Amino acid sequence: xxxxxxxxxxxxxxxxxxxxxxxxxxxxxxxxxxxxxxxxxxxxxxxxxxxxxxxxxxxxxxxxxxxxxxxxxxxxxxxxxxxxxxxxxxxxxxxxxxxxxxxxxxxxxxxxxxxxxxxxxxxxxxxxxxxxxxxxxxxxxxxxxxxxxxxxxxxxxxxxxxxxxxxxxxxxxxxxxxxxxxxxxxxxxxxxxxxxxxxxxxxxxxxxxxxxxxxxxxxxxxxxxxxxxxxxxxxxxxxxxxxxxxxxxxxxxxxxxxxxxxxxxxxxxxxxxxxxxxxxxxxxxxxxxxxxxxxxxxxxxxxxxxxxxxxxxxxxxxxxxxxxxxxxxxxxxxxxxxxxxxxxxxxxxxxxxxxxxxxxxxxxxxxxxxxxxxxxxxxxxxxxxxxxxxxxxxxxxxxxxxxxxxxxxxxxxxxxxxxxxxx
Amino acid sequence: xxxxxxxxxxxxxxxxxxxxxxxxxxxxxxxxxxxxxxxxxxxxxxxxxxxxxxxxxxxxxxxxxxxxxxxxxxxxxxxxxxxxxxxxxxxxxxxxxxxxxxxxxxxxxxxxxxxxxxxxxxxxxxxxxxxxxxxxxxxxxxxxxxxxxxxxxxxxxxxxxxxxxxxxxxxxxxxxxxxxxxxxxxxxxxxxxxxxxxxxxxxxxxxxxxxxxxxxxxxxxxxxxxxxxxxxxxxxxxxxxxxxxxxxxxxxxxxxxxxxxxxxxxxxxxxxxxxxxxxxxxxxxxxxxxxxxxxxxxxxxxxxxxxxxxxxxxxxxxxx
Numbered sequence: 001x002x003x004x005x006x007x008x009x010x011x012x013x014x015x016x017x018x019x020x021x022x023x024x025x026x027x028x029x030x031x032x033x034x035x036x037x038x039x040x041x042x043x044x045x046x047x048x049x050x051x052x053x054x055x056x057x058x059x060x061x062x063x064x065x066x067x068x069x070x071x072x073x074x075x076x077x078x079x080x081x082x083x084x085x086x087x088x089x090x091x092x093x094x095x096x097x098x099x100x101x102x103x104x105x106x107x108x109x110x111x112x113x114x115x116x117x118x119x120x121x122x123x124x125x126x127x128x129x130x131x132x133x134x135x136x137x138x139x140x141x142x143x144x145x146x147x148x149x150x151x152x153x154x155x156x157x158x159x160x161x162x163x164x165x166x167x168x169x170x171x172x173x174x175x176x177x178x179x180x181x182x183x184x185x186x187x188x189x190x191x192x193x194x195x196x197x198x199x200x201x202x203x204x205x206x207x208x209x210x211x212x213x214x215x216x217x218x219x220x221x222x223x224x225x226x227x228x229x230x231x232x233x234x235x236x237x238x239x240x241x242x243x244x245x246x247x248x249x250x251x252x253x254x255x256x257x258x259x260x261x262x263x264x265x266x267x268x269x270x271x272x273x274x275x276x277x278x279x280x281x282x283x284x285x286x287x288x289x290x291x292x293x294x295x296x297x298x299x300x301x302x303x304x305x306x307x308x309x310x311x312x313x314x315x316x317x318x319x320x321x322x323x324x325x326x327x328x329x330x331x332x333x334x335x336x337x338x339x340x341x342x343x344x345x346x347x348x349x350x351x352x353x354x355x356x357x358x359x360x361x362x363x364x365x366x367x368x369x370x371x372x373x374x375x376x377x378x379x380x381x382x383x384x385x386x387x388x389x390x391x392x393x394x395x396x397x398x399x400x401x402x403x404x405x406x407x408x409x410x411x412x413x414x415x416x417x418x419x420x421x422x423x
Numbered sequence: 424x425x426x427x428x429x430x431x432x433x434x435x436x437x438x439x440x441x442x443x444x445x446x447x448x449x450x451x452x453x454x455x456x457x458x459x460x461x462x463x464x465x466x467x468x469x470x471x472x473x474x475x476x477x478x479x480x481x482x483x484x485x486x487x488x489x490x491x492x493x494x495x496x497x498x499x500x501x502x503x504x505x506x507x508x509x510x511x512x513x514x515x516x517x518x519x520x521x522x523x524x525x526x527x528x529x530x531x532x533x534x535x536x537x538x539x540x541x542x543x544x545x546x547x548x549x550x551x552x553x554x555x556x557x558x559x560x561x562x563x564x565x566x567x568x569x570x571x572x573x574x575x576x577x578x579x580x581x582x583x584x585x586x587x588x589x590x591x592x593x594x595x596x597x598x599x600x601x602x603x604x605x606x607x608x609x610x611x612x613x614x615x616x617x618x619x620x621x622x623x624x625x626x627x628x629x630x631x632x633x634x635x636x637x638x639x640x641x642x643x644x645x646x647x648x649x650x651x652x653x654x655x656x657x658x659x660x661x662x663x664x665x666x667x668x669x670x671x672x673x674x675x676x677x678x679x680x681x682x683x684x685x686x687x688x689x690x691x692x693x694x695x696x697x698x699x700x701x702x703x704x705x706x707x708x709x710x711x712x713x714x715x716x717x718x719x720x721x722x723x724x725x726x727x728x729x730x731x732x733x734x735x736x737x738x739x740x741x742x743x
Binding site for chain 2: 084088109112204246385386390404
C-alpha cells in the first residue's frame with residue numbers, strides 16, 4: 001500500500017515535471033521562434049558593449065542605443081561594464097573570437113587595442129573621418145589610420161565657488177597664468193577657506209588631472225624630468241606644503257575631489273565637463289575657467305571621452321549593419337543627442353559643435369576647452385602612453401607625499417619610463 | 424566528558440566495520456574497475472578543470488611574453504624564466520617583499536593575539552556574551568569594498584574621524600594613507616580589524632574542545648588565571664593555533680582588495696605588497712602585463728607552499 005502510494009506520488013511528480021519542462025520548452029521555443037523570424041527579416045541581434053553601467057536598461061542612453069538598432073533594422077543587445085572590466089573583457093573575447101559588434105571605449109585604450117589587430121579600421125567600415133577635429137581624433141589614429149570615432153569629448157577645467165572667491169576678493173577673470181592663480185589661492189587661504197582640491201590618485205585619473213599643468217608648463221611626455229615637467233610637479237607639491245590643497249588630494253579620485261568641493265568649503269576644484277549639471281545643483285553659486293598655462297593662455301587639457309569601435313568579426317557580412325549603427329552615433333544630430341543624453345559631451349565635429357551651441361550657447365567655454373585639448377596618446381606615443389602615464393602618476397604621488405623631491409621623483413620616472421618603452 | 428569520548432570511539436568503530444563488510448559484498452557483484460573510475464571521474468574532472476588547469480595556465484603565462492597583442496593573437500614568445508628574473512631584479516621587488524613581510528607578519532601577530540584574547544574572554548559565558556560575540560563577526564559580514572572605503576574615510580587626513588579624535592587630545596594629525604611613512608601601517612590596521620573574527624571563531628571553537636576537567640583540576644591545585652592560560656589553554660590549543668596561523672598566512676599573503684581600495688599600493692609604492700603588485704601589473708594600468716603579473720603570482724604560491732610544508736612537518740613532529 002505504502003509502496004503504491006509512493007509510486008503514484010513519484011509518477012505524479014515526474015508528470016508534473018515533464019509538463020513543466022514541456023511548457024518551458026514550448027514557451028521558449030515560441031519566443032525563440034518569434035525573435036528568430038523577426039531577426040531573419042530584420043538582420044538579427046547585434047552586440048554592443050559600453051562603459052556606462054550607471055545607465056541601466058530603460059535609461060535615456062539605453063533607449064538611444066536601441067533606437068540606433070531599430071533604425072538599422074536589428075536588435076541591439078547592450079552590456080555595460082566599468083572601464084577596466086570592459087578592457088579586460090574585450091581582450092578575452094577577442095582571444096576567443098566572441099568580440100561584440102560595437103564597443104565604446106575610453107580613448108587612451110584605443111591605440112593599445114588597435115595594436116592587437118582586434119578592431120577594424122574606420123576605412124573598412126566606410127567612414128570618412130576627415131570632418132572630425134584632429135586633436136580629438138588623434139587618440140584613435142595609429143600610423144595614420146583611424147580605428148575609431150569619438151562619440152563626444154570632455155576635458156578638464158577649474159570650477160570655483162563664487163561665494164568663497166567673493167569673500168576673498170578674488171576675481172576669477174583675473175586668473176590668466178600660474179602667478180595669478182597662486183595669488184588667488186593665497187588670498188582664499190588667507191580668508192580662511194581651503195583654496196583648491198584635485199585628484200592625485202595613483203591611477204590613470206591622477207595622470208589625467210596632472211597633464212594640464214604638465215603640458216601647461218611646456219613639458220613633453222617623452223621627457224618627464226625636463227625643467228618644465230619638474231616645475232609642474234613642484235606647483236602641486238607647493239599647494240600641499242602651503243596647506244592650500246588638502247592632504248587627501250594625494251589619494252583623491254576625481255569623484256572624491258568633487259565631493260570635497262560640494263561641501264562648499266573649497267575655492268577651486270579641477271574637474272570635468274561631466275560635472276556641469278552637478279555644479280548647477282550645488283548649494284552655492286559656481287562658475288568655471290579654463291586651466292591656465294604657466295605663462296598665460298589656456299593650458300592644453302587632455303581629451304577625455306569614449307570612441308566607438310568595431311571589433312573584428314569572422315563573418316564580415318556583419319559590418320554592413322555595424323556601419324549603420326556607428327553612423328547613427330556619429331552624425332551631427334547623433335553627436336548632439338549624445339551630448340544631451342550624457343552630461344555634456346562636446347561633439348567632435350565643427351557641424352556638431354555648431355548645432356550643440358545653438359541649443360546651449362552658455363557652454364561655449366567648454367567647446368573652446370575641448371578644441372584646445374590634446375589627446376594623451378597623441379604626439380605619436382600610442383601604446384607607449386600607458387607605460388609613461390604609470391610612471392608619471394607614481395612620481396607625482398611620490399613628490400606630493402614627500403617620499404622624494406620633485407626632481408628625484410621625475411628623474412626616476414623618466415628612467416623607468418625609458419626602460420619600459422625601450423623594449 | 425570522558426564517557427562521551429569513549430562512547431564516540433566505540434560508536435565510530437562499528438559502522439566502519441560493517442561498511443567494510445558491505446563494500447566487500449558489493450565488490451563481488453560489480454567487480455569492474457571501470458565502476459571505480461566512473462565514481463572518481465567527477466572529482467578528477469573537477470580537480471583538473473578548476474585546480475590543475477588554472478595552475479598550468481598561470482605557469483604558462485609566466486614563461487611566455489604575453490603583451491596584449493600576443494594575448495589576443497595567442498602567439499606569445501617563449502621566454503623561459505625571463506619574467507621571473509625581471510621581477511626579482513626589479514627595483515620594486517625588495518620593497519614589495521619587505522612590505523609583504525611586514526603586512527603579513529604584523530597582521531597575523533595582532534589578529535592572532537587579539538583573536539585569542541577575545542576567545543578566552545568569551546569562553547566564560549556571561550549575559551549577552553553570545554550577542555557580543557556576534558558583533559565581533561561584523562567585519563566578516565561586511566563587503567570588503569564597504570569596510571575598506573570606510574577605513575579610508577576614517578583615516579582621511581583632513582576630515583577623518585581618527586584625526587579629529589587625535590586632535591581632541593591635542594595631538595598632531597597623521598596623514599594615514601597619504602604619507603609614505605604611514606600608508607602601510609594604515610592598511611595593516613584595517614587588515615587586522617578584518618582578520619580578528621576569523622581568528623576568534625576558530626580559536627573559540629578550539630577552546631570548546633579543551634575538557635573542562637583539566638581546568639577544574641588546575642584550579643583545585645591552586646593555579647591562577649595567568650598560569651592556567653600559559654600551562655593549559657595555550658599548549659592544548661597549539662594544533663588549532665597552528666592551522667589558524669597557517670590559514671591566516673595564506674589569506675593575508677594574497678590580500679589585494681583592501682590595499683587597492685585604500686591606497687592603490689601608494690603613495691610612491693610605500694604600501695605595495697607582492698599581491699598588489701601582481702594585480703597592478705595585470706589590471707591596474709592601461710597596458711596589462713599578464714606575464715610579469717603571473718610570475719609574481721606564482722612566486723606568492725611558492726611562498727605559501729613553503730609555509731604549508733613547514734606546517735605539515737610541524738604537525739608530523741607533533742604526532743610522533
